[in-house]
Amino acid sequence: MAVDRDHVLRSAAALLTRKSTATMDEVAKAAGISRATLHRQFAGRDALVRALEALGIAECEAALEAARPEEGPAGDAVRRLVAGIEPHAPLLAFLYSENQLFEGEERNEGWTRIDDRVAALFRRGQASGEFRIDLTPAWLTEALYGLLASAAWAVAEGSVAPKDFTHMVVELLLGGARRPDTAPQRKEP
Amino acid sequence: MAVDRDHVLRSAAALLTRKSTATMDEVAKAAGISRATLHRQFAGRDALVRALEALGIAECEAALEAARPEEGPAGDAVRRLVAGIEPHAPLLAFLYSENQLFEGEERNEGWTRIDDRVAALFRRGQASGEFRIDLTPAWLTEALYGLLASAAWAVAEGSVAPKDFTHMVVELLLGGARRPDTAPQRKEP
DNA sequence: CCAGCATGAGACATTCTTGTCTCATGTGGA
DNA sequence: TCCACATGAGACAAGAATGTCTCATGCTGG
Numbered sequence: 001m002a003v004d005r006d007h008v009l010r011s012a013a014a015l016l017t018r019k020s021t022a023t024m025d026e027v028a029k030a031a032g033i034s035r036a037t038l039h040r041q042f043a044g045r046d047a048l049v050r051a052l053e054a055l056g057i058a059e060c061e062a063a064l065e066a067a068r069p070e071e072g073p074a075g076d077a078v079r080r081l082v083a084g085i086e087p088h089a090p091l092l093a094f095l096y097s098e099n100q101l102f103e104g105e106e107r108n109e110g111w112t113r114i115d116d117r118v119a120a121l122f123r124r125g126q127a128s129g130e131f132r133i134d135l136t137p138a139w140l141t142e143a144l145y146g147l148l149a150s151a152a153w154a155v156a157e158g159s160v161a162p163k164d165f166t167h168m169v170v171e172l173l174l175g176g177a178r179r180p181d182t183a184p185q186r187k188e189p
Numbered sequence: 190m191a192v193d194r195d196h197v198l199r200s201a202a203a204l205l206t207r208k209s210t211a212t213m214d215e216v217a218k219a220a221g222i223s224r225a226t227l228h229r230q231f232a233g234r235d236a237l238v239r240a241l242e243a244l245g246i247a248e249c250e251a252a253l254e255a256a257r258p259e260e261g262p263a264g265d266a267v268r269r270l271v272a273g274i275e276p277h278a279p280l281l282a283f284l285y286s287e288n289q290l291f292e293g294e295e296r297n298e299g300w301t302r303i304d305d306r307v308a309a310l311f312r313r314g315q316a317s318g319e320f321r322i323d324l325t326p327a328w329l330t331e332a333l334y335g336l337l338a339s340a341a342w343a344v345a346e347g348s349v350a351p352k353d354f355t356h357m358v359v360e361l362l363l364g365g366a367r368r369p370d371t372a373p374q375r376k377e378p
Numbered sequence: 379c380c381a382g383c384a385t386g387a388g389a390c391a392t393t394c395t396t397g398t399c400t401c402a403t404g405t406g407g408a
Numbered sequence: 409t410c411c412a413c414a415t416g417a418g419a420c421a422a423g424a425a426t427g428t429c430t431c432a433t434g435c436t437g438g
Contacts, residue, residue: 023395034416039397075367097286122366132360132368138348139340139357140366146339147332154331168328171321176365177311177329178264179321212425223386228427 005041007031009055012048017094018156024048049098050108056095057110059088064117074125075174081121082148082173083166089152096149115141140173147173194230196220198244201237206283207345213237238287239297245284246299248277253306263314264363270310271337271362272355278341285338304330329362336362 011031015022022030024045028038042048063084069077085092099107115138122140125131131140147169154160160168200220204211211219213234217227231237252273258266274281288296304327311329314320320329336358343349349357 024397025395034418035396036398036417037415040414044397045395078366125366130368131366132364135357135361135366136349139343139353140361142339142343142348143336143357143361146335150331150335151328154328159327159331160325164328168324168332172324172329172332172362172365174365174367175321176361176363176367177267177314177320177324178363178365179319180369213427214425223388224426225387225428226385229384233427234425 008033008038008041009051013052013055013091013094016052017090017152020094020097052091053095053098053108054110056088056091057108057114059091060085060114061110063088064114069117069121070124074121074128074130077121078125078144078174079166079170081118082144082170085148086165089148089165090156092145093149093152096145118144144169144173197222197227197230198240202241202244202280202283205241206279206341209283209286241280242284242287242297243299245277245280246297246303248280249274249303250299252277253303258306258310259313263310263317263319266310267314267333267363268355268359270307271333271359274337275354278337278354279345281334282338282341285334307333333358333362 008031012027015027015030019026024038025035027048028035031038038048042051063081066084067077067081069081071077118141119137122131122137126133126137151160151165151169155162155165197220201216204216204219208215213227214224216237217224220227227237231240252270255273256266256270258270260266307330308326311320311326315322315326340349340354340358344351344354
């Protein structure tokens with residue numbers, strides 16, 4: 001009977017998100033299998049991380065697909081995208097920090113595809129006049145990833161309630177901390 | 190002649206920011222000293238990271254002090270704070286990702302002090318009506334760290350120009366991506 | 379000038395992780 | 409029932425990083 005590869009990947013993601021230096025043995029135990037079996041499935045730690053990366057890319061692309069980024073107001077599309085990514089945010093947070101280790105090596109082209117589509121969404125919002133143009137699409141894309149990772153970590157820490165995840169990320173990303181349309185209450189002397 | 194401890198720390202910070210898994214030998218070479226001397230200064234890798242953490246805390250507190258967070262509009266104080274932290278953002282980014290390794294262990298209380306002061310700044314902005322109140326101070330604080338780390342990484346990658354660092358972080362954090370389509374907001378010259 | 383001291387270089391043991399192998403087991407399908 | 413195959417358990421060696429030690433060297437202050 002073949003090992004449930006998907007279950008192994010998700011266990012590994014959950015563990016590595018909490019402890020990025022976990023041993024292959026710890027990963028195996030977390031998945032409820034032996035180190036030997038884990039090694040039969042994934043040739044090594046590197047292969048495991050690559051598989052997790054592929055999983056993260058697939059989930060991001062699925063969320064991107066489901067969010068219909070070309071449809072309706074860009075702001076609404078961003079909200080749909082964040083809401084769709086939310087369940088996978090912990091894995092994304094792990095991959096985001098792990099990305100720094102890919103310094104010299106080639107970056108998986110899947111990320112480039114995702115980057116391009118997300119940046120295109122922000123660019124569309126700028127073209128339609130919905131988003132400001134002094135923040136570059138590349139930066140908005142990067143900031144989205146950073147906020148997703150921060151929020152995932154904050155939820156894991158308990159400083160943000162899980163149900164507030166999407167609201168916190170979307171509202172900060174789109175609206176910012178400054179109070180919007182209310183009358184300016186400046187108390188100038 | 191005693192080794193320039195500050196120089197060693199800064200070299201280590203620069204290297205570890207790029208390659209967080211760098212060996213003690215690599216750290217020593219980057220600082221231009223031998224592994225033996227490095228080990229005489231810092232009892233081990235752990236001690237080195239702790240020293241870097243202390244350095245980051247000191248720099249954050251200095252920036253916090255210089256930003257005068259109790260003075261003037263909260264938005265301006267946030268801008269001063271980000272501008273002051275900018276030079277240390279790479280080190281902060283490294284410590285931010287390294288923080289995840291402190292899972293079980295006690296967290297340096299310096300971070301708590303900084304968190305409290307930053308959160309107090311956001312809370313002050315909320316109390317004065319300058320900031321919206323549906324985003325909690327804890328989340329705004331966390332998001333600030335995340336954006337600083339993202340921006341530092343984006344600058345290192347080359348996708349954001351160094352001179353845009355403060356503007357990108359502050360404008361996204363305070364104003365968000367959405368275009369302020371209401372009244373034209375006043376900007377002091 | 380000379381003694382002391384910090385440094386650089388390197389050897390060494392230890393520990394940890396990994397990759398590989400073997401073997402017993404037990405379970406499902408022919 | 410019986411066989412094939414996947415699994416679990418564990419042994420084993422290789423490699424890497426670390427911590428510790430020794431020794432020679434070169435500089436500096438007395």
